[in-house]
Amino acid sequence: MARLQIRNLEKVYSNSFKAVHGISLDVDDGEFMVLVGPSGCAKSTTLRMIAGLETITGGEIRIGDRIVNNLAPGQRGVSMVFQNYALYPHMKVRSNLAFGLKLKRRPKPEIEDATEAVANTLEIDPLLDRLPKQLSGGQAQRVAVGRALIKKPDVFLFDEPLSNLDAKLRASMRVRITDLHKRLKREGQSSTVVYVTHDQTEAMTMGDRICVMKDGCIMQVADPVTLYNRPENAFVAGFIGSPEMNLMEGALAVNGGVNIGLAGQMLTFGEDVGSRLGMRGGDVLLGVRPQHLRIATNDEENALEGHVSHIEFMGHEVYLYVDVGDIRIVVVVPSEQYHPEDIRDDRIRLVPRETAVHIFDRETGRNVSLSANA
Amino acid sequence: MAEEITVRATTAELASARALAEGRRMHAISSAVRYALLAGVGFLMLYPLIWLIGASFKTNSEIFANPGFIPSEPTLTGYIEGWRTSTPYTFATFFWNTFLIILPKTIGTAISCAAVAYGFARFEFPGKRILFATLIATLLLPNVVTRIPQYLLFRDLGWLDSFLPLWVPSAFAGDAFFVFMLIQFLRAIPRDMEEAARVDGANTLQTLIYIVVPMLAPALISVCLFQFMWTMNDFLGPLIYLSSVDKYPISLALKLSIDTTEAFQWNRILAMSVLALVPALTVFFLAQKYFIEGISTGGVKG
Structure with a gap:
């Protein structure tokens, strides 16, 4: 049972490269926190600092009531699952699971019971007498999870544990890990999780809350729904959601209505956007998710006109790639609403859903269309 | 059509x-x-x-008379006489001495080299680059250069005519080549397992013993084999430091049988040479698999 608190955490390498820029993050007891970001955003470094595998240059990490900055990894009450499993190659699965408890000099019967229990939970009992090289990727990952589980740590750390698995297995392991977390929580065991991934689908489906990182800074910490609907900046908007949000450079002018000029066309928005706008004019990025654009009916005004460059049929929906001037945008249309006859001579007119439009300050990247109550 | x-x-x-x-x-x-x-x-x-083995079963006169390798009248005289030697000791003493030199030396080498290589491959410490450069420099230094200073040092320590000068340098990772070989091997092994062990609560020593050494096993076996063979064949070291015949290893004892008689009993020398080859060959064939694995991984991936 433990809460993880990170205060002004910094990491400067010996070559004076600053990897982590004083981040602060609270992970509540039993919370599943996902750190997500593109490669090089220092999410793994942050996790390794929590684990004690990287030294901390500045700030403070607290697990429960203890400041763990200078504690050895083994004394922090954490356990970690690595991307490439990191099972001890010369030990059988049983010994791999038991290694941590053996080092703690726990009595043999206790170790055996714990091993059996964990093996049962993860359905790896038939594998106990195998060597790691005799396991498939999914099995090895389950053993790695088991090795973390058996120690009953305060905080579980996962470092991209699913990226070496194929798509199908990844999906099933995702569910398995989430189920396991729920189960631990239900049983009143410690279940605080910090999970690092670069895959936004994993982040969205698994996390209670998600911490989006970029270049060693936190961009936004929020639950998946908030992150999707109310991104605080253009980076989060572009990173979360698939296909990516369309971000189009334009010029904003507020005079009566909200006008955004982009690619030689003018879009006008009404009261909904106007009421939540925190900026009166200037260079902006207009952000519209592909799902929030629809094909305009013939007589509709205020639509973006573009040229369809290609079409991908995905089954339940259709992806249209549209060039508006020199901006490439993606539109997702549900298959049943897609009628090829709407597109004449490859020309198409698109209407953004006004309530779902985001406007970002192009200079700072900040979302200027989030009012307090929207 | x-x-x-x-x-x-x-x-x-x-x-x-x-x-x-x-x-x-x-x-x-x-x-x-x-x-x-x-x-x-x-x-x-x-x-x-082949000729050596054949000739060891010939009589002394036949060795020079018959150029073929199959003895016309096979005899064990060479072995029996050779084993007795012209000294008060049999060859068994010399084999035992060799064993007494090799065993501590090999064990010492394995332990010290693994520890030093682990340090160089996995830790950052002040002066690491200079120390590593020194290590490599000793690799390039001809052995002959250090013979005299070493001799004087061991003389002052009062270690002459004992096995200590042969053991001690190896027990302190004095064989830079082995350290270098293990470092290269370790560099090719990902650190994740060691990190996992640290998260599991192992300290540095436990990580070394439980995780690193088992993973280093193929390279360590090669190190032991090399050390075994080189020590077995080492002539100069024992020649310089050992003066009593009762401490001679095989390499010196073979030379001894050439020195002591005026007319060389070649068949005895050859017979004992064959026996001297046996341990090295046996060990090599037993451990051939690891030996080759260790060298190739250490060498190629480095």
Whole structure:
């Protein structure tokens, strides 16, 4: 049972490269926190600092009531699952699971019971007498999870544990890990999780809350729904959601209505956007998710006109790639609403859903269309 | 027309079948030639060894009379006489001495080199670069240069005529080559397992013993084998530091049998040489798999 608190955490390498820029993050007891970001955003470094595998240059990490900055990894009450499993190659699965408890000099019967229990939970009992090289990727990952589980740590750390698995297995392991977390929580065991991934689908489906990182800074910490609907900046908007949000450079002018000029066309928005706008004019990025654009009916005004460059049929929906001037945008249309006859001579007119439009300050990247109550 | 086509087709098939058979024959001939050549060269290389074994069963007079390697009257005299030696000791003493030198030296080498290599490969510490450069520099330094200073040092320590000068340098990772080999091997192993062990609560020493050493096993076996063979063959070291005959290892004892008699009993020398080869060969064949694995991984991936 433990809460993880990170205060002004910094990491400067010996070559004076600053990897982590004083981040602060609270992970509540039993919370599943996902750190997500593109490669090089220092999410793994942050996790390794929590684990004690990287030294901390500045700030403070607290697990429960203890400041763990200078504690050895083994004394922090954490356990970690690595991307490439990191099972001890010369030990059988049983010994791999038991290694941590053996080092703690726990009595043999206790170790055996714990091993059996964990093996049962993860359905790896038939594998106990195998060597790691005799396991498939999914099995090895389950053993790695088991090795973390058996120690009953305060905080579980996962470092991209699913990226070496194929798509199908990844999906099933995702569910398995989430189920396991729920189960631990239900049983009143410690279940605080910090999970690092670069895959936004994993982040969205698994996390209670998600911490989006970029270049060693936190961009936004929020639950998946908030992150999707109310991104605080253009980076989060572009990173979360698939296909990516369309971000189009334009010029904003507020005079009566909200006008955004982009690619030689003018879009006008009404009261909904106007009421939540925190900026009166200037260079902006207009952000519209592909799902929030629809094909305009013939007589509709205020639509973006573009040229369809290609079409991908995905089954339940259709992806249209549209060039508006020199901006490439993606539109997702549900298959049943897609009628090829709407597109004449490859020309198409698109209407953004006004309530779902985001406007970002192009200079700072900040979302200027989030009012307090929207 | 149709017949013509069939005929043409058959001719074409025949031609291709013929070409195929011809190709196969050429391949067989070329293989035969290659194997014959390799076998010939292999035999040439092995001949001295075969001759050595053959000659050890000959009488002393036959060795120079008969150039072939099959003895005309096989005899064990060489072995029996040779084993007795011309000293108060039998060859068993010399074998035992060799063993007494090799065992601590090999164990010391394995432990010290693994520890030093682990330090260099996995930790950052002040002066690491300079120390590593020094290590590599000692690799390049000719052994002869250090002989005299070492001798003086061991003399001052009062270690002359004991096995200590032969053991101690190795027990402090004095063999830079082995340290370097292990470092290269370790660099090719990902650190994740060690990190996992640290998260599991292992300290540095426990990580080394439980995780690193088992993963280093193939390279460590190569190190032990190299050390074993080099020590077995080492002549200069024992020659410099050992003066009492009762402490001589095999390498010196063989020389001894040349020195002490005026007319060399070649068959005895050869017989004892054969016996001296046996331990090294046995160990090599037993551990061949690891030996090759260790060298290739250490060398190629480095």
